[in-house]
Amino acid sequence: MSTASNPNSNSNIAKTPAPPYYAVIFTSERTDGDNGYDKMADRMVELAAEQPGYLGNESVRDSNGVGITVSYWESLESIKNWKENPLHLAAQRKGQTDWYQSYAVRITRVERQYFL
Amino acid sequence: MSTASNPNSNSNIAKTPAPPYYAVIFTSERTDGDNGYDKMADRMVELAAEQPGYLGNESVRDSNGVGITVSYWESLESIKNWKENPLHLAAQRKGQTDWYQSYAVRITRVERQYFL
Numbered sequence: 628m629s630t631a632s633n634p635n636s637n638s639n640i641a642k643t644p645a646p647p648y649y650a651v652i653f654t655s656e657r658t659d660g661d662n663g664y665d666k667m668a669d670r671m672v673e674l675a676a677e678q679p680g681y682l683g684n685e686s687v688r689d690s691n692g693v694g695i696t697v698s699y700w701e702s703l704e705s706i707k708n709w710k711e712n713p714l715h716l717a718a719q720r721k722g723q724t725d726w727y728q729s730y731a732v733r734i735t736r737v738e739r740q741y742f743l
Numbered sequence: 744m745s746t747a748s749n750p751n752s753n754s755n756i757a758k759t760p761a762p763p764y765y766a767v768i769f770t771s772e773r774t775d776g777d778n779g780y781d782k783m784a785d786r787m788v789e790l791a792a793e794q795p796g797y798l799g800n801e802s803v804r805d806s807n808g809v810g811i812t813v814s815y816w817e818s819l820e821s822i823k824n825w826k827e828n829p830l831h832l833a834a835q836r837k838g839q840t841d842w843y844q845s846y847a848v849r850i851t852r853v854e855r856q857y858f859l
Binding site for chain 2: 638639640641643646650652654655656685686687688689690691693694695697703722723727729730731732733734735736737738739740741742743
């Protein structure tokens with residue numbers, strides 16, 4: 628196991644640097660139907676990756692519509708800037724009205740990590 | 744939206760208290776086949792919930808075998824105690840040899856949260 632950056636070169640697991648850095652844990656329950664969700668979700672993943680301070684992303688959704696997405700960031704400021712991005716704000720509003728039954732957003736500071 | 748504890752009473756989303764508290768983000772890629780995994784995974788969820796300082800759990804795995812489990816804890820000490828639980832240590836060893844192609848464990852401090 629390694630405590631520094633992720634040694635796996637071909638993986639769904641984000642290749643994060645040594646801590647400290649920040650993680651946003653987004654846990655959600657989707658409403659029924661697509662309603663434009665998939666296209667917007669793909670666009671948001673692309674757009675997030677273009678933002679200053681972006682370090683990586685991990686995302687899983689199961690067949691019951693429960694999902695966890697974790698995005699990794701260099702700083703709280705980079706998270707705040709992404710939260711306030713105009714296209715992202717529009718997506719957040721659609722999320723609240725159309726796409727999610729419920730969600731939790733948790734802003735966290737990564738203290739330690741290890742990898743297999 | 745609420746910034747305090749999760750208002751959703753019937754949900755897959757953990758009912759965490761107001762921050763600060765701690766989150767362990769476990770992202771993993773399974774090997775093929777069950778090999779006793781499902782039974783042990785259920786047992787570990789039950790056992791974790793019995794530990795001092797446990798606050799909740801969220802877990803998703805998709806059809807490709809990629810999973811994210813986040814467990815929530817009162818303190819770093821409660822996380823350390825759970826990591827060193829003998830039954831959990833045995834499960835961790837099986838995870839490294841049999842169940843996971845790769846994983847990341849990230850120990851984080853939750854600074855802020857909000858809910859829909």
